Amino acid sequence: MSRTYAVVSNKGGAGKTTLATLIAGEYALQSQRVLLIDADSRQNLAGWWKLCHAKGNIPANIEVTTAATQRAVGDVIKKWTGSFDLVIIDAPGVDSVLQNTVIRASEVVISPVQPGIKEIEAAGQTVAEVNDVNDQYGLSVIHMNVRTRITLPGRNLEAYRYIRPFVAGLRDANYKTVLLETELFERNIYREIQNGLGTLQMQELTDSVRKARVEVNALVAEIEARRSGDAVEAAA
Numbered sequence: 001m002s003r004t005y006a007v008v009s010n011k012g013g014a015g016k017t018t019l020a021t022l023i024a025g026e027y028a029l030q031s032q033r034v035l036l037i038d039a040d041s042r043q044n045l046a047g048w049w050k051l052c053h054a055k056g057n058i059p060a061n062i063e064v065t066t067a068a069t070q071r072a073v074g075d076v077i078k079k080w081t082g083s084f085d086l087v088i089i090d091a092p093g094v095d096s097v098l099q100n101t102v103i104r105a106s107e108v109v110i111s112p113v114q115p116g117i118k119e120i121e122a123a124g125q126t127v128a129e130v131n132d133v134n135d136q137y138g139l140s141v142i143h144m145n146v147r148t149r150i151t152l153p154g155r156n157l158e159a160y161r162y163i164r165p166f167v168a169g170l171r172d173a174n175y176k177t178v179l180l181e182t183e184l185f186e187r188n189i190y191r192e193i194q195n196g197l198g199t200l201q202m203q204e205l206t207d208s209v210r211k212a213r214v215e216v217n218a219l220v221a222e223i224e225a226r227r228s229g230d231a232v233e234a235a236a
């Protein structure tokens, strides 16, 4: 059976689609068969896939499909669960019943957090939603926050410095969530691949691509370490 992860934030432009494609490329490079599900009606992920095909940049070990309704998400997962190692859902950018379905179907929910107050609040909402779903359905969906679009000068911003205490505050209030140490920097290459260039991992290894690859590789390693750590904790 495949594992299912979802990238969730109510905020449009939070960095969901970018995060989903970056980690999908890394898992695919590690020989995992990855199914990306575009559950956002804006269809940015599906658009990327179409452009990749139009330009002949077709990633190995990755498939993309769309599922814009509750039933479609369930059907796609049921249908493909044997054919892929990992399903990654790019969730809709608005609070909806579909988002609830996506969370319920997932083992891990990841929220991108930019250093902006709206983005931080949206991550907090997702934490609350995941915790509600866990309480309501007796699940133990794991929630992780990933800082993205970080710049060196941006680390001086009040909003950036607020992220860590904000997540700590959620934990103090008994919400289960973590802030990952790996951050995604603001990088042109992350933007450019959305233009049908395939995955990050398919790009020529320039200095900037190398730095990006190191970052995404570390992120996936941290996600997996957290995931297995939490699984051990839940079983104990």
Ligand SMILES: Nc1ncnc2c1ncn2[C@@H]1O[C@H](COP(=O)(O)OP(=O)(O)O)[C@@H](O)[C@H]1O
Binding pocket: 009, 011, 012, 013, 014, 015, 016, 017, 018, 019, 044, 093, 148, 149, 150, 184, 185, 186, 187, 188, 190, 191, 192, 194
């Ligand atoms: N780490 C990053 N570095 C540079 N650009 C980014 C980064 N993350 C997101 N972006 C850009 O920000 C915009 C919104 O990101 P996107 O992933 O589409 O957000 P969402 O899917 O949440 O709406 C896109 O133009 C994307 O290329």
Ligand SMILES: [Mg+2]
Binding pocket: 016, 017, 018, 040, 044, 045, 090
């Ligand atoms: Mg998107």
